[in-house]
Amino acid sequence: MNISMDDLHLFVLTVQHGGISAAAKQQSLQRSKVSRRLQELEKSLGCQLLIRTTRKIELTENGRLLYQQINQPLTGVAQAAKLLSNQQKSVQGVLRVAVPAALITSNMFALLLEKYLEQFADVQLEVLHCQESIDLKRQNVDIQILPDGVKVQNEDYVQQTLLRFPSSLVASQQYLQSHPNITELSELTHHPLMVSRYNQASLPDNLTLRLCSDDLRLIQHMATTGKGVALLPTILVKDALKSGELSQVLVNGPLPEIKLTLIYPSKQFLPEKTRALITLLRDSFTENNIS
Structure with a gap:
């Protein structure tokens, strides 16, 4: 499991700002790039984090679990990622x-x-x-x-x-x-x-x-x-x-x-x-x- 901390950061920004476009603007990135990196994060974790619609994004149950863990100190991030990965495989x-x-x-x-x-x-x-x-x-x-x-x-x-x-x-x-x-x-x-x-x-x-x-x-x-x-x-x-x-x-x-x-x-x-x-x-x- 190879998780990018930058991708996790983009995930947090997407949730905090209520959408991929807003997160991309905040980071001065193209929306397509942010969307692609979020997809890579989902692929690495083996589960879907976001429900994407034309107007907004919503968190899946796994997405909420990850976001709650990421709000803890950074040492808990790897544990959250491992938790999701193990949960999908078990x-x-x-x-x-x-x-x-x-x-x-x-x-x-x-x-x-x-x-x-x-x-x-x-x-x-x-x-x-x-x-x-x-x-x-x-x-x-x-x-x-x-x-x-x-x-x-x-x-x-x-x-x-x-x-x-x-x-x-x-x-x-x-x-x-x-x-x-x-x-x-x-x-x-x-x-x-x-x-x-x-x-x-x-x-x-x-x-x-x-x-x-x-x-x-x-x-x-x-x-x-x-x-x-x-x-x-x-x-x-x-x-x-x-x-x-x-x-x-x-x-x-x-x-x-x-x-x-x-x-x-x-x-x-x-x-x-x-x-x-x-x-x-x-x-x-x-x-x-x-x-």
Whole structure:
């Protein structure tokens, strides 16, 4: 790790004067040069310090930590730099993950987090319930998982498709025995449907919706208790279908898929704790591992 004290000084000036341009003016330097040296400092430390916008700069959590340490006597500067570098390389600390309610309630996701915690005992996981895209940097969240169709707030963030989950129409045997047969999609008009907002748009408009929820477990419960026909990811109802608790409707019909997207701020400044969970997500959310 080779840290330039001049670059640290420019970082302090940038924070104190509220921007790169002001710091450059104070030092009689070109703005581009100051910006480049700040990037070099970030590269040396292995983490992002500043969020740059057209009008101002903001400190990341790492940037605030460094600035607080630099305000101490100069002997603490090297310790602050070492602290940040070690923090990025070690698999420890707090890891914040934002996921939709549908994923929080799935056994598959719970088992994945359980596996992560078993492997990395020094990491504290914080799982946040988020239905919409958030600004990961400003809200200090490391990873977000969103279904397809939800617009990502910051297009500069890394976005990777994890897997397409096929859906099934399901109902209880009790319900199917007491209602008209369903042999084609158009006949669903005679049945109350229960869907999530992620697959609602893919169905015909003339269908009767009994329930629309982000909680897929709630939809499955309603189907199991005979309240109607539910459209759910096949992986979620696999055990219920096997046990006979639910039965599949329109097995060969064209049904929508739910695609999960993995989102994180940057490939360049990726702490090892974050990289480890991303690797586990990629390895786990594949056709071979969830079949």
